[in-house]
Amino acid sequence: MHVDNSHHLIAAAQQRHETTRAKATQALRDLDREGGAVTFQIVAQKAEVSRSWLYTQPDICVEIRRLRDLQRGSAGSPLPAPQRATEASLLRRLEVANARARDLTTENQQLRKQLEHALGRARASTAERRPGGAA
Template structure:
């Protein structure tokens, strides 16, 4: 057998093992983030059953761990799972809705003050006539 064909099953097995390891690491990362647990290289490695050095060698997984770790590290409150975090667009929409509601309440308040002043004026006029 030529050397390149005898290595093919080994290459295939190594590729499958690599993909399985990646999927376990990504799943562990998602699970930590979903539950709101602290995200760290140690935590992901322990949950996925991989080494920390392997995690550091995977650029995309490393970047995601660092992003989640930094996002949670900046927050003074307990970590919020990714699915529950508000996007900038969502926060902007909520702010706009709150400002509109505030404007409506201000207009209602002014209208009610005018009605109250008018009613008190009529009440005073009727008591002075009597």
């Protein structure tokens, strides 16, 4: 009778799987940190795994697509992760821009009223200088 040593094979396969996942995850982190382009091909090359294996890993596949889409949404070369704006800073910039737009609208309205008054005074003074004093 043979002894069942399959648990050794299972443990080795599990270890190989975890090592491969760690390499792929590290490749993603490095590309994101460095601002490198993120594609399945580039991640596969950097992690020394196959593209087809990457597609079988749902969480890694989602992260590659997320980073790729994030980079496609920005013009020019991708920024490294530490240089990207946070959601909070973007919201703050939006608040500042909205406040500035409100200030400019108020200032524009004040200038229009000043211009109306100035044009009215100029018209009145022109009418007074004409013979007969009528407009």
